[in-house]
Amino acid sequence: MFDKLRVVAQDASIRIWMEELAKVAAWPACSAGPELIDQIRALEELKAAASAAQARAAALVDSAVRRSQADAGVQKEQLGKGIGAQIGFARRESPxxxxxxxGLARILTKEMPKTLQALSGGFISEWRATILARENACLTLADRQRIDDMLAGNPAELEALGDRQLIARIKGLAYGMDPASVVNRAAKAESERFVSCRPAPDTMTYLTGLLPVAQGVEVFATLAREADRLRVAGDSRGRGQIMADTLVERITGRSKAGDVRVEVQLVMTDQTLLAGAAEPAVLPWYGVIPAQFARDLVRRKLETSGSNDGSRNSGSSGNTTTEVWLRRLFTAPSTGQLVDMDSKARLVPAGLARFIAARDQNCRMPWCGAPIRHFDHIRPWHVGGTTAANNVQGLCEACNHAKEAPGWACSVSNGEPGAGPYR
Ligand SMILES: [Zn+2]
Incomplete structure (x- = not known):
């Protein structure tokens, strides 16, 4: 009880600082430019100190939860499950x-005390502390601590280094101490190659590939060479445009970059699609797109072959071949609202899964936003939870696992599912 009161008092004093900070422009000493610049520096140092306090608190949470999990009989390899998601929850970040x-908090508190001190003292930002922890992660503990001592032991020198200079200093030191580990780390990094797709402004998208350096440079050089070749031959497109078109053509195997097979999941009525209403549509792997943009994607096809719901149409329209699959997702004919549906089965049937994917769009965990991988019973099936839209949510793999960790609960409130750690 006493501890709880003390925590409330600490929270209250942080709130008082926050209220003071909101009045910063009105502070008497802050009327002139130089003082304001000093103020900005001081606030930056305060942010760093707050990050250090968060790291210490996160490490304490980690130890406490691991202890209570061990006491509750959780298996050794399961210890620590869900704690990272809980820290993300507290910081309004993804799991x-x-x-x-x-991970950073554990390294700073257990292995790199000087770096934590430099963060606490406001000499470096949380990002620079991350660089310090990340760039020497391949070394032994003893070598990491030597680097911690050499770089963060001299905070005045450390604070003068920018990101690139800091990375170069650490790499130089790490390579001198243990060249083999740097090579091994490169091999491990290669195993973490991936491709991702995320929305960009103006209905564009970033397709990103994290590749080994030789392959990445080879892909880029191939696209650049092709662009140069076509431009010399009289192609009027810009170099960047040709490179982007060539990327799409080579990967999809289609001869024209403009030919795309489109799946538009329509979370709107046919009226909206055909009568020009503004309700947006959802493009899988992308997210919300403006109604007009969705209409433009399908319009030519609709004009030539009608809007048969649930039918697959393909054919030629001008010089572009487009295949359009229209799927109407359980919209009530009178209101256009998504309507509930359920199933007697434990496994989520394909129709319900499409409905959930269209409704949730991304992992339902607050601040996560990763693509949906699992359809999860909010109230588990084995305790009577139903396979119905209001008891099934889309989650990414990590959040689905985090939710199963001890100390987590998930419920439906105001018809909205949501998960989070117990308070
Ligand atoms: Zn997630």
Missing amino acids: HRGTQLL
Whole structure:
């Protein structure tokens, strides 16, 4: 009880600082430019100190939860499950980011005390502390601590280094101490190659590939060469445009970059699609797109072959071949609202899964936003939870696992499912 009161008092004093900070422009000493610049520096140092306090708190949470999990009989390899997601929750970040932040907190508090001190003293930002922890992660503990001592032991020198200079200093030191580990780390990094797709402004998208350096440079050089060749031959497109078109053509195997097979999941009525209403549509792997943009994607096909719901149409329209699959997702004919549906089965049937994917769009965990991988019973099936839209949510793989960790609960409130750690 006493501890709880003390925590409330600490929270209250942080709130008082926050209220003071909101009045910063009105502070008497802050009327002139130089003082304001000093103020900005001081606030930056305060942010760093707050990050250090968060790291210490996260490490304490980690130890406490692991202890209570062990006491509750959780198996050794399961210990620590869900803690990163909980840290992410507290910081309004995704579980993935929360796990990274927890990893940083553990390294700073257990292995790199001088770096934590430099963060606490406001000499470096949380990002620079991350660089320090990340760039020497391949070394032994003893070598990491030597680097911690050499770089963070001299905070005045450390604070003068920018990101690139800091990375170069650490790499130089790490390579001198243990060249083999740097090579091994490169091999491990290669195993973490991937491709991702995320929305960009103006209905564009970033397709990103994290590749080994030789392959990445080879892909880029191939696209650049092709662009140069076509431009010399009289192609009027810009170099960047040709490179982007060539990328699409080579990967999809289609001869024209403009030919795309489109799946538009229509979370709107046919009226909206055909009569020009503004309700947006959802493009799988992308997210919300403006109604007009969705209409433009399908319009030519609709004009030539009608809007048969649930039918697959393909054919030629001008010089572009487009295949359009229209799927109407359980819209009530009178209101256009998504309507509930359920199933007697434990496994989520394909129709319901499409409905959930269209409704949730991304992992339902607050601040996560990763693509949906699992359809999860909010109230588990084995305790009577139903396979119905209001008891099934889309989650990414990590959040589905985090939710199963001890100390987590998930419920439906105001018809909205949501998960989070117990308070
Ligand atoms: Zn997630």
